[in-house]
Amino acid sequence: xxxxxxxxxxxxxxxxxxxxxxxxxxxxxxxxxxxxxxxxxxxxxxxxxxxxxxxxxxxxxxxxxxxxxxxxxxxxxxxxxxxxxxxxxxxxxxxxxxxxxxxxxxxxxxxxxxxxxxxxxxxxxxxxxxxxxxxxxxxxxxxxxxxxxxxxxxxxxxxxxxxxxxxxxxxxxxxxxxxxxxxxxxxxxxxxxxxxxxxxxxxxxxxxxxxxxxxxxxxxxxxxxxxxxxxxxxxxxxxx
Amino acid sequence: xxxxxxxxxxxxxxxxxxxxxxxxxxxxxxxxxxxxxxxxxxxxxxxxxxxxxxxxxxxxxxxxxxxxxxxxxxxxxxxxxxxxxxxxxxxxxxxxxxxxxxxxxxxxxxxxxxxxxxxxxxxxxxxxxxxxxxxxxxxxxxxxxxxxxxxxxxxxxxxxxxxxxxxxxxxxxxxxxxxxxxxxxxxxxxxxxxxxxxxxxxxxxxxxxxxxxxxxxxxxxxxxxxxxxxxxxxxxxxxxxxxxxxxxxxxxxxxxxxxxxxxxxxxxxxxxxxxxxxxxxxxxxxxxxxxxxxxxxxxxxxxxxxxxxxxxxxxxx
Numbered sequence: 216x217x218x219x220x221x222x223x224x225x226x227x228x229x230x231x232x233x234x235x236x237x238x239x240x241x242x243x244x245x246x247x248x249x250x251x252x253x254x255x256x257x258x259x260x261x262x263x264x265x266x267x268x269x270x271x272x273x274x275x276x277x278x279x280x281x282x283x284x285x286x287x288x289x290x291x292x293x294x295x296x297x298x299x300x301x302x303x304x305x306x307x308x309x310x311x312x313x314x315x316x317x318x319x320x321x322x323x324x325x326x327x328x329x330x331x332x333x334x335x336x337x338x339x340x341x342x343x344x345x346x347x348x349x350x351x352x353x354x355x356x357x358x359x360x361x362x363x364x365x366x367x368x369x370x371x372x373x374x375x376x377x378x379x380x381x382x383x384x385x386x387x388x389x390x391x392x393x394x395x396x397x398x399x400x401x402x403x404x405x406x407x408x409x410x411x412x413x414x415x416x417x418x419x420x421x422x423x424x425x426x427x428x429x430x431x432x433x434x435x436x437x438x439x440x441x442x443x444x445x446x447x448x449x450x451x452x453x454x455x
Numbered sequence: 456x457x458x459x460x461x462x463x464x465x466x467x468x469x470x471x472x473x474x475x476x477x478x479x480x481x482x483x484x485x486x487x488x489x490x491x492x493x494x495x496x497x498x499x500x501x502x503x504x505x506x507x508x509x510x511x512x513x514x515x516x517x518x519x520x521x522x523x524x525x526x527x528x529x530x531x532x533x534x535x536x537x538x539x540x541x542x543x544x545x546x547x548x549x550x551x552x553x554x555x556x557x558x559x560x561x562x563x564x565x566x567x568x569x570x571x572x573x574x575x576x577x578x579x580x581x582x583x584x585x586x587x588x589x590x591x592x593x594x595x596x597x598x599x600x601x602x603x604x605x606x607x608x609x610x611x612x613x614x615x616x617x618x619x620x621x622x623x624x625x626x627x628x629x630x631x632x633x634x635x636x637x638x639x640x641x642x643x644x645x646x647x648x649x650x651x652x653x654x655x656x657x658x659x660x661x662x663x664x665x666x667x668x669x670x671x672x673x674x675x676x677x678x679x680x681x682x683x684x685x686x687x688x689x690x691x692x693x694x695x696x697x698x699x700x701x702x703x704x705x706x707x708x709x710x711x712x713x714x715x716x717x718x719x720x721x722x723x724x725x726x727x728x729x730x731x732x733x734x735x736x737x738x739x740x741x742x743x744x745x746x747x748x749x750x751x752x753x754x755x756x757x758x759x760x761x762x763x764x765x766x767x768x769x770x771x772x
Binding site: 217218224232294295296299302304306454 | 503506507525528529531533537541544548553555556558
């Protein structure tokens with residue numbers, strides 16, 4: 216645990232000392248703010264719906280986690296930093312967990328901008344409907360967690376950051392649009408299975424303001440599975 | 456302090472380590488010598504707990520490197536050849552990070568970072584970004600990182616590679632200062648490098664221990680191949696000159712390396728340095744000298760010979 220916190224702290228510092236985090240944050244915040252304004256205008260001033268829409272917008276979800284996590288393992292393996300970390304008195308699991316938490320913190324920071332919008336709008340006059348907002352925020356953070364874990368898994372599996380980012384991006388698309396892909400199949404079982412595994416369906420619950428413990432468990436379990444696989448891949452590197 | 460028994464390590468198709476066994480006592484400073492690809496880094500990585508051995512047994516400070524990896528990692532300072540450092544951190548922060556990894560308290564870290572910066576001569580660079588340091592300074596930061604937890608065992612992989620001669624001397628000085636407090640195992644492919652710092656040298660070749668002893672013992676071994684190199688115009692009768700050389704007392708072998716224009720190049724192997732005697736001979740017979748020198752075998756020669764012996768052994772068995 217101490218090891219994971221040490222790695223987490225280092226990753227955050229490293230992230231915000233480099234240009235990547237700031238550029239991503241700047242562009243992503245700009246785009247989502249612009250999207251928000253566009254939706255507010257179209258919906259005739261429905262603030263809650265607009266905020267929900269920006270929280271549920273999957274673009275940031277698809278792009279940001281792969282870009283954040285792509286270098287975390289593959290590049291450190293190339294530079295030799297991984298050798299340093301894996302011979303330090305911390306477990307492989309805490310190395311992966313620390314890096315995961317750093318990426319998740321970044322994503323949480325990003326999503327919290329929507330809460331800032333809501334607070335400002337509430338202060339100016341129109342009080343938004345808080346339940347779907349807070350639910351949407353929690354959901355967005357949980358989905359980001361899953362995608363960060365997938366990104367780390369890709370970073371552990373592929374030797375170059377570019378390839379890792381691309382594969383993580385593909386994995387995110389597959390996961391997010393699983394029901395759409397499953398729709399190709401005639402079999403009812405496949406569609407049912409895809410629906411029960413659907414990230415977007417579970418996320419939709421949060422966006423409606425429903426905080427369902429089974430949905431929380433759904434995200435936590437799949438995130439844990441991806442992280443576990445990433446830890447195993449890091450361990451497997453030693454045997455290559 | 457360090458114990459290695461029958462350590463093999465195979466990568467998919469390559470046998471990196473064949474069968475390596477050695478022991479290093481507490482406080483010993485040992486040089487691990489061998490050409491590139493001999494298995495030095497692999498052995499050090501196994502000891503540091505980065506790579507598992509395919510079988511066999513290795514222990515550091517009494518702990519099995521495979522089963523009690525954490526205990527081992529707490530007790531070693533390992534500096535890989537690539538000198539991994541986070542370029543975006545300041546020197547002091549990098550050392551502090553290592554302190555945190557080793558679970559040191561804030562007070563302890565502050566004290567130790569100061570001590571280590573003094574030890575590696577970087578006290579005035581604590582606030583400089585690691586990424587902006589020269590190769591030599593980076594190497595010193597790497598040493599500092601390895602030293603920070605005050606480990607019982609220091610494992611340094613090629614600590615002087617890529618440094619200029621002055622920087623090499625600096626690093627050597629630091630390592631020598633460490634010798635009385637830590638057990639040190641360092642690797643190199645340069646003999647004088649190891650000779651300068653290590654009272655004990657282990658030569659490894661093709662994944663096997665080829666020699667193990669003090670530098671003096673190894674040099675005595677090297678001196679078997681020492682010879683006088685003569686390059687001279689021998690006049691008309693070269694075979695006659697060669698015969699005269701062989702007749703000198705103590706000469707084991709006279710090897711004519713052939714003529715270059717009017718000059719012959721000849722190696723004279725003897726039990727001792729016969730330059731004076733050969734000089735006298737040259738004056739007496741009017742050979743025009745171009746070179747008369749005492750040549751010790753280089754490390755490459757020793758490796759070549761060791762390799763040959765190992766191969767013959769393998770063919771024989």
